[in-house]
Amino acid sequence: MKVLVTGAAGFIGMHCAERLAARGDQVTGLDNLSPYYSVELKQARLARLEALPGFRFARLDLVDAASLQALFDAERPDLVLHLAAQPGVRHSLDNPASYVQANLVGFANLLECCRRRPPRHLVYASSSSVYGGNAKLPWSEGDNVDHPVSLYAATKKSNELMAHVYSHLYALPVTGLRYFTVYGPWGRPDMSPMLFARAILEGEPIDVFNHGDMQRDFTYVDDVVEGTLRALDEPAVSGPGFDRASPDPSTSWAPWRVYNIGNHEPVPLLDYIAALERALGKSALKRMKPIQPGDVKATYADTARLAEAVGFAPATPLEVGLAKFAQWFKSYYGYA
Numbered sequence: 001m002k003v004l005v006t007g008a009a010g011f012i013g014m015h016c017a018e019r020l021a022a023r024g025d026q027v028t029g030l031d032n033l034s035p036y037y038s039v040e041l042k043q044a045r046l047a048r049l050e051a052l053p054g055f056r057f058a059r060l061d062l063v064d065a066a067s068l069q070a071l072f073d074a075e076r077p078d079l080v081l082h083l084a085a086q087p088g089v090r091h092s093l094d095n096p097a098s099y100v101q102a103n104l105v106g107f108a109n110l111l112e113c114c115r116r117r118p119p120r121h122l123v124y125a126s127s128s129s130v131y132g133g134n135a136k137l138p139w140s141e142g143d144n145v146d147h148p149v150s151l152y153a154a155t156k157k158s159n160e161l162m163a164h165v166y167s168h169l170y171a172l173p174v175t176g177l178r179y180f181t182v183y184g185p186w187g188r189p190d191m192s193p194m195l196f197a198r199a200i201l202e203g204e205p206i207d208v209f210n211h212g213d214m215q216r217d218f219t220y221v222d223d224v225v226e227g228t229l230r231a232l233d234e235p236a237v238s239g240p241g242f243d244r245a246s247p248d249p250s251t252s253w254a255p256w257r258v259y260n261i262g263n264h265e266p267v268p269l270l271d272y273i274a275a276l277e278r279a280l281g282k283s284a285l286k287r288m289k290p291i292q293p294g295d296v297k298a299t300y301a302d303t304a305r306l307a308e309a310v311g312f313a314p315a316t317p318l319e320v321g322l323a324k325f326a327q328w329f330k331s332y333y334g335y336a
Contacts, residue, residue: 007084062106141250180262184221262301
């Protein structure tokens with residue numbers, strides 16, 4: 001297969017591209033190397049990928065519609081895995097324009113390319129953030145997601161709606177994956193594992209929001225890759241028996257789907273910090289703070305639909321995943 005992976009220098013993108021190349025696919029990795037976080041880390045990820053046979057890198061911004069279309073015309077990908085985005089809930093409070101450009105304009109350009117050069121399947125990254133202020137747990141794909149609490153979440157919900165339009169109008173098989181708190185080696189520096197690990201090892205305090213009264217459905221990156229590639233290999237189809245009088249938000253008469261990818265096991269924040277302390281071999285200095293704007297108290301994925309569709313089941317306990325993360329973190333950043 002020819003596979004186009006956008007955001008290939010990103011955390012999930014690198015891991016997915018690596019697995020795709022390892023199984024023999026021809027992978028074109030696209031990334032604009034945004035400076036939102038360390039470009040050096042992104043380049044290190046790319047160096048791993050460029051050592052693999054069957055991988056090539058294209059530095060390109062999705063906002064550049066003409067260059068993106070030229071890439072599609074040249075590559076004619078069989079599968080498109082769209083992981084590029086402007087991430088981060090808190091950053092969206094200060095830099096809303098970057099989210100509109102990357103997550104809305106960029107995705108619209110990608111959909112247009114898929115319309116003109118239809119792949120067998122387009123899979124794109126949505127987010128657990130779309131569930132917003134929903135209080136019912138676990139979060140299910142059949143739940144209403146009309147109440148986001150951050151602009152980031154609103155752009156991801158918008159992606160799902162935009163994808164549905166193109167699926168309906170052009171019979172484009174398209175699947176959205178709502179990722180739940182992905183962690184592991186080569187992770188993002190703006191997320192808690194990296195922030196906490198660095199502070200703990202350097203003897204600095206960590207910020208514990210909502211005074212520790214939070215839960216997250218931490219999902220190890222290898223499990224996320226497994227679920228993502230299984231979904232990629234099974235093009236979306238029209239929902240059998242879809243009822244327009246009582247529509248299911250996770251399916252459609254069009255070949256369109258959304259699925260949760262999570263660990264289906266929410267962990268209290270303080271228990272997660274304790275597990276990270278054990279993995280690093282050092283205790284944390286905790287600085288309790290109130291919850292931040294745009295944040296939610298708990299995330300918890302109902303993963304039954306993805307399990308039924310592709311047989312996905314997470315397999316990595318938090319203690320095991322954090323141990324692997326800690327080993328990589330110490331090695332990469334040179335901590336003894």
